[in-house]
Amino acid sequence: MIDGVLNVRDLGGHRAYGQEIRRGLILRTAALDKLTEQGAASLAELGLRTVIDLRTAEERDADPNAVAEYPQLEGVRQIPLPLVEDFEGMPDSAIGSYLFMLERSGGSLVTAIRLLAEPEALPAIVHCAAGKDRTGLVIALLLSWLGVDYAVIEADYLASNEGLGETLRYPAKPEALAAVFDGVRERYESIEEFFEEHGFRETERVALRRTLLKYDFDPDR
Numbered sequence: 001m002i003d004g005v006l007n008v009r010d011l012g013g014h015r016a017y018g019q020e021i022r023r024g025l026i027l028r029t030a031a032l033d034k035l036t037e038q039g040a041a042s043l044a045e046l047g048l049r050t051v052i053d054l055r056t057a058e059e060r061d062a063d064p065n066a067v068a069e070y071p072q073l074e075g076v077r078q079i080p081l082p083l084v085e086d087f088e089g090m091p092d093s094a095i096g097s098y099l100f101m102l103e104r105s106g107g108s109l110v111t112a113i114r115l116l117a118e119p120e121a122l123p124a125i126v127h128c129a130a131g132k133d134r135t136g137l138v139i140a141l142l143l144s145w146l147g148v149d150y151a152v153i154e155a156d157y158l159a160s161n162e163g164l165g166e167t168l169r170y171p172a173k174p175e176a177l178a179a180v181f182d183g184v185r186e187r188y189e190s191i192e193e194f195f196e197e198h199g200f201r202e203t204e205r206v207a208l209r210r211t212l213l214k215y216d217f218d219p220d221r
Contacts, residue, residue, distance in 0.1 A: 003039035007163035040070035
């Protein structure tokens, strides 16, 4: 889909509140350090405006995104937003690391989605190194908050196992994603409460849903 980039998926086509999410507005990917000229042309054709990079500073320094190398992407805003500053103290298991980030990085998880709600932010890419775990958390929470069925969210999350091909080291597992939503329910009354607790405003909620959903969105639903 984007030459030189693994694990690419468009959130468009999923249904929320009986409506379809628009295509070409939010993509989830692995890192963009191997983006090719052909891939850059595809992103320019998409009209890419924003890249949200969830990796640590050390990861960004080791494998910098190649977006700035291509003149056709000169105006793209690249936003570093590490979900963790480093991996010290993070549990080895997927479930443990996900709950660690949910507990320690809730503000950053929500900030990633708030950035998508800003005027002129879309189309946008959200990515980490593999586009599986940190990106998976952000996208799963976003899709749930939009009203996408959990079975669809799970299928999107597990698609990283195929999207990473031979580079896959640790497969995405459904129980890890389930632990995240169990954790949200244990700590908050709902996904909406989680977002509100971390500063997501009603105006942002309405603006993003109106942008993403294909038909008119009723903010009172």
